[in-house]
Amino acid sequence: MKGLFALREQGRDQEMLGRVVEVPVSNYTDADILDRELAGVFRDYPLVAGHVSNVAEPGSYLLSDWNRIPYVVTRDRQGRLRAFLNQCRHRGARLVKGDEKQLKAFVCPFHNWVYDLDGSLRSISRQEDFPGIDPDQYGLKELPVTEAGGLIWVHPDPAGNLDLRAYLGRMLDDLVEFEVDQLVRYRKTKVVKNANWKLLIKTYLEGYHVPYLHRSTLSKAFRKGVLSYFEDGPHIRMCAARSNIEEALTTEPDSWRILEYASVYYVLFPNTFFIMHPDYVSINIFWPEAPDRTIWTHEMMYRAADFPGEEGQAALAKRFAFTNDVVFGGEDFAVAEDVQENLRYGANEVHTLGLAEGLLAIFQQSIDDRLR
Structure with a gap:
């Protein structure tokens, strides 16, 4: 003023x-x-994904508007904010299209691989066809995410710094x-x-x-x-x-x-x-x-x-x-x-x-x- x-x-x-x-x-x-x-x-640098009200409760989610960084942000069952690349770790199909009201899990429409809201691989359909696969190595690719100032911030680099105060x-x-x-x-x-x-x-x-x-x-x-x-x-x-x-x-x-x-x-x-x-x-x-x-x-x-x-x-x-x-x-x-x-x-x-x-x-x- x-x-x-x-x-x-x-x-x-x-x-x-x-x-x-x-x-x-x-x-x-x-x-x-x-x-x-x-x-x-x-x-x-950190990028604004949207307002915090978009992901207020477990299973609510926010999709990237830009295919160059195709992330999905959600809250897991413990209420922790998570961001993942919106891609199945099997053959890369898109997991969330945007018409889902709420997520109970990430389910691949291609071959029905299922991931929990924390990104861990929960099940592989016909798992007998994948001998020796370690599910712990096939969780969703995670990105740094945080909330600050009423906004959701995502870093496109998995090793990126999300110190929003700084x-x-x-x-x-x-x-x-x-x-x-x-x-x-x-x-x-x-x-x-x-x-x-x-x-x-x-x-x-x-x-x-x-x-x-x-x-x-x-x-x-x-x-x-x-x-x-x-x-x-x-x-x-x-x-x-x-x-x-x-x-x-x-x-x-x-x-x-x-x-x-x-x-x-x-x-x-x-x-x-x-x-x-x-x-x-x-x-x-x-x-x-x-x-x-x-x-x-x-x-x-x-x-x-x-x-x-x-x-x-x-x-x-x-x-x-x-x-x-x-x-x-x-x-x-x-x-x-x-x-x-x-x-x-x-x-x-x-x-x-x-x-x-x-x-x-x-x-x-x-x-x-x-x-x-």
């Missing part, structure tokens, strides 16, 4: 880096760059303070967008476009796209001032509740964009399929007490349609797809970022620093 008021006194948006930066457009078109991102970014720093404190773990899901969508995953995330990282691209939608609620930001490692937190922010000047700072006057945005490196609105939360995750194609998932969460009964559900439906379909799909990501399409025609070798667009360069640098 204080940062937003400081910008108000200056009569300007934040400079971010304080200089103009050029970013090569090859970052969004080069297949070799994507391969290096997959190897050095998406394989080396990884998230102050961002974890924020998620705890906002009681993200108390939220419940309204709806989740999964859509393929014809744009580079970084282009999609970067539409969120500046307020410069708000009065123009969102002139009939978000610009009514936000104050000229003004935002302040904070970095912790590769993660970014942004506070975007809402139009009513000056009302806070009539109250004592100790009584301020940030979400009454601003929306708070988080880039949880590498591919999650987390938005705290006053009455709901959007968890956006971006999974690259190709340089010009990305899986985008949007999971909208809310506090059940804030939206009771049929009237509450109708209000949620209205919010979801506005956020998901109009703002994200119809404005932010539509223009990102347009940019991606136009890259092929060669008018620009670089994207030129102004003083208010420095977070795009900061995010890009966090990726570049980790490329293999």
